[in-house]
Each structure stands twice: as structure tokens, then as C-alpha cells.
Amino acid sequence: MNEMDRKPMVQADGGTVTPGYMPGFGNDFETEALPGALPQGMNSPQKCNYGLYGEQLSGTAFTAPSHQNERTWCYRIRPSVKHSSRYTKIDVPYWKSAPNVIEDVQSLGQYRWDPVEHTDQPLNWITGMRTMTTAGDVNTQVGMASHIYLVTESMTDDYFFSADSELLIVPQEGRLRFATELGIIDLEPKEIAIIPRGLLYRVEVLEGPARGFVCENYGQKFELPGRGPIGANCMANRRDFKSPVAAFEDREAASTVTVKWCGQFHRCEIGHSPLDVVAWHGNYAPVKYDLRTYCPVGSILFDHPDPSIFTVLTAPSGVPGTANIDFVLFRERWMVMEDTFRPPWYHKNIMSELMGNIYGQYDAKPQGFIPGGMSLHNMMIPHGPDKNAFEGASNADLKPEKLDNTMSFMFETRFPQHLTEFAGKEAPLQDDYIDCWSDIDKKFDGTPGKK
Numbered sequence: 001m002n003e004m005d006r007k008p009m010v011q012a013d014g015g016t017v018t019p020g021y022m023p024g025f026g027n028d029f030e031t032e033a034l035p036g037a038l039p040q041g042m043n044s045p046q047k048c049n050y051g052l053y054g055e056q057l058s059g060t061a062f063t064a065p066s067h068q069n070e071r072t073w074c075y076r077i078r079p080s081v082k083h084s085s086r087y088t089k090i091d092v093p094y095w096k097s098a099p100n101v102i103e104d105v106q107s108l109g110q111y112r113w114d115p116v117e118h119t120d121q122p123l124n125w126i127t128g129m130r131t132m133t134t135a136g137d138v139n140t141q142v143g144m145a146s147h148i149y150l151v152t153e154s155m156t157d158d159y160f161f162s163a164d165s166e167l168l169i170v171p172q173e174g175r176l177r178f179a180t181e182l183g184i185i186d187l188e189p190k191e192i193a194i195i196p197r198g199l200l201y202r203v204e205v206l207e208g209p210a211r212g213f214v215c216e217n218y219g220q221k222f223e224l225p226g227r228g229p230i231g232a233n234c235m236a237n238r239r240d241f242k243s244p245v246a247a248f249e250d251r252e253a254a255s256t257v258t259v260k261w262c263g264q265f266h267r268c269e270i271g272h273s274p275l276d277v278v279a280w281h282g283n284y285a286p287v288k289y290d291l292r293t294y295c296p297v298g299s300i301l302f303d304h305p306d307p308s309i310f311t312v313l314t315a316p317s318g319v320p321g322t323a324n325i326d327f328v329l330f331r332e333r334w335m336v337m338e339d340t341f342r343p344p345w346y347h348k349n350i351m352s353e354l355m356g357n358i359y360g361q362y363d364a365k366p367q368g369f370i371p372g373g374m375s376l377h378n379m380m381i382p383h384g385p386d387k388n389a390f391e392g393a394s395n396a397d398l399k400p401e402k403l404d405n406t407m408s409f410m411f412e413t414r415f416p417q418h419l420t421e422f423a424g425k426e427a428p429l430q431d432d433y434i435d436c437w438s439d440i441d442k443k444f445d446g447t448p449g450k451k
């Protein structure tokens with residue numbers, strides 16, 4: 001899809017690979033970086049070709065139902081036990097996990113933040129993660145955290161994996177490369193990626209500084225929402241998701257592996273790159289998706305559906321229809337509804353809504369919610385259009401109108417979201433956000449027919 005997908009990449013050992021992607025979501029992929037590296041017709045031959053080690057990475061319980069069961073077979077230079085040694089606990093002070101309820105930070109309310117700006121401090125994928133909210137409990141694998149990342153430095157001989165979560169990454173500026181065990185994903189604004197739980201990777205800055213949003217999913221994996229009567233097409237289509245082809249490094253160098261495990265960070269030292277998977281097959285893999293391929297569906301006569309109509313991905317919670325997390329996209333679209341208040345209506349919601357602006361202007365808040373900024377409307381806290389948006393939309397001449405230059409998203413969870421100390425005290429919180437509703441008038445005076 002992108003030009004850069006085809007460009008050869010020079011790896012740290014001087015070799016080159018051509019990054020590429022395979023289309024599909026949750027497909028049973030197979031890929032090999034060297035011919036004949038992938039066993040055919042079986043998973044675990046007595047001896048693997050090239051002297052590789054066979055190893056299974058299980059993303060779901062062995063006994064998960066077939067349609068949800070995910071695992072990948074890796075054929076690698078060394079087994080993963082060689083990419084692990086004695087761990088030492090380390091401090092990553094800005095990356096928080098639920099439960100993280102701070103006594104003197106209030107989470108009840110409507111909140112909005114300006115973009116968190118970069119500083120002179122060099123930051124990588126781990127040190128540059130700034131947790132904004134947490135929900136649920138990482139130890140029981142329910143809930144999520146939302147983060148902003150500020151990345152200026154590449155990881156070189158440093159690698160990371162999260163045993164706690166899969167990460168949904170939403171870039172807002174800059175370009176990043178995720179060099180993973182299963183291949184390479186290059187990522188830029190208007191795209192998203194999912195890095196599965198347990199997958200080792202390194203993040204490089206292709207174009208910096210890089211800033212974006214992350215949804216850390218402690219629970220069941222993201223999947224595509226059922227379309228119901230919409231049918232077999234539209235919204236996010238499976239073919240527009242891309243998983244990387246196999247790419248490996250055979251590099252001896254003093255390296256570190258950092259692991260996020262039960263909300264804590266640990267580090268160990270190894271003597272080589274752990275990105276040594278020469279071939280793999282399976283359905284547990286990182287994936288990227290171009291948000292510009294999302295085909296929005298909406299009302300074509302009057303009213304509009306609930307915002308769930310714009311769900312890109314959903315992570316189930318175990319309660320049918322009640323997501324641990326929904327990832328919802330508000331992008332360019334036509335508004336054609338007759339005699340209708342077209343922006344999102346005023347509402348209170350049992351779900352907790354964290355939004356971020358990727359670019360452009362959001363229709364319910366023409367000012368103040370700017371690219372790189374975030375907002376939070378927590379469980380059962382009322383919100384909706386500001387006065388200008390209400391008056392504008394109530395008095396507009398309702399011709400077909402294109403909402404252009406707009407891309408915002410929502411991480412919506414069934415669990416209340418708690419602000420971190422960073423979100424409440426350090427990040428650029430807009431103290432006057434709540435005032436955007438203060439001058440909404442009372443129009444009612446008992447006169448029938450008054451509008």
C-alpha cells in the first residue's frame with residue numbers, strides 16, 4: 001500500500017531484507033526468509049532445516065475455542081530460553097498499570113488535554129511511554145491503559161516485550177519501525193498496528209520526533225466486530241490488515257531484554273539479537289492497518305446510529321456486546337441526514353470514553369480538541385457538543401455536507417478509567433474544558449411550537 005513497504009532495509013549486521021506484508025486479519029500465515037526453512041506438513045520435525053530450533057508461541061490457552069485459538073510456530077536460530085537470563089527489576093516511572101488509583105488525583109469529571117510536548121530529554125519506546133489512564137486490573141487480565149508515547153531515540157541492542165498486554169499503537173506524528181521476532185512493521189500517522197502479548201521487538205525512529213497514542217489491552221485480543229445486517233463488507237475489511245513477512249537477524253552483540261510483567265519491569269542481558277526467527281507459520285502475529293481504508297457506514301435519511309457504528313476493532317470482555325475495549329474511528333464522511341441534529345448528541349454512557357485527535361477538527365468540538373490532544377469522558381459523566389457546535393448544527397442549512405480533514409479515535413472501555421499522576425498533574429490539562437458547556441442557554445419557556 002505504501003511506497004516504503006517495498007524498500008529494501010539494511011539491517012544492523014549489514015545484510016539486507018525486503019520488508020513486505022501479507023494481507024489478512026487472523027489468517028493462518030506462512031513465511032520464510034530462507035528457502036526451505038519452514039517445515040511442510042508438520043510442526044516439529046526431529047531436526048529442523050538449517051539447524052533451526054522449532055518453538056511454539058501461544059497467544060491463547062491451548063484449549064481456547066477453535067475460532068479464537070491463536071498460536072504461531074517459529075523456526076529460529078536459538079530457542080527463546082537463550083533470549084532470557086536472570087532478571088533484575090528496573091524502574092520505568094511513567095509507564096503505569098491498573099490498578100493505579102491515586103488518592104489526590106480526581107478521575108470523576110470531563111477532562112481534556114493539549115498535546116504532550118517533546119522535551120530535550122532523549123526518550124525511547126520504553127522511557128517515552130506516558131500513561132494517561134488505567135482501567136481494570138493487569139493481574140486478572142481485564143481492562144486497559146491508555147498512553148501517549150514521545151519517542152526521539154531508537155532502541156539499538158535493546159529489546160522489549162509485554163507479557164501483560166497487546167499494544168494497539170496509533171501514531172500521530174513521526175514514523176517508527178517495529179522490528180519484531182516475526183518481521184518488520186513500518187508505521188506512520190493514519191495507520192495503526194497491534195503488537196501481540198509476548199512478542200519481542202525493538203522500536204526504531206525512522207522520522208522523529210515521534211508521538212502517538214497506545215491502548216494497552218490486558219484482556220482478550222482485539223478482533224473485528226460482527227457486522228450484523230451490514231453484511232460481508234464495509235467498516236474494516238480483513239484484506240486491509242497486513243502482517244509482516246519473516247525477517248531475521250544473526251547478530252552477536254551485547255543486548256538487553258526488558259519485560260513488562262504484572263505491571264512491573266524487569267531486564268536481563270543476553271549476547272545476541274533475539275530477532276532470530278527465520279521462518280514461521282500461524283495466526284498469532286503483529287499486524288498493521290491503514291485507517292484510510294476504513295469504510296464508514298452511517299445514516300442516509302435521518303438520525304444517526306450510536307458511535308459503535310464506527311468500531312474498527314473490539315476486544316471482548318466476556319459479557320456479550322460489552323467490550324473490554326472498542327477502538328472507534330471518526331474519520332472523513334458525508335453527512336446527509338434530513339431534519340437531524342447531526343453532531344454526536346448529548347449523552348451519558350456506562351462505558352468510559354478516551355478520545356485522541358490524529359488530525360483535523362472534530363465536529364462536536366470545533367475548538368480545543370486539537371491534533372495530539374486527548375479527552376476523557378468517564379463512566380456516566382455527561383458530555384456532548386459545546387455551545388457553538390450545538391447552535392451551528394441546530395441552525396445549519398441541512399444540505400449534504402462532507403466532514404473533511406478529520407480523524408479522531410476513541411478507546412472505549414466498560415471499566416472506569418483512572419487518571420495517572422502524570423495525567424492529573426504534569427500533562428497539559430485544560431482547566432477550562434468544563435466551561436465549554438457553561439453558556440448553553442435554557443430555551444424552554446413553556447411556549448408551544450418554540451424551537
Ligand SMILES: [Fe+2]
Pocket residue numbers: 347349353377383
Ligand atoms: Fe461520548
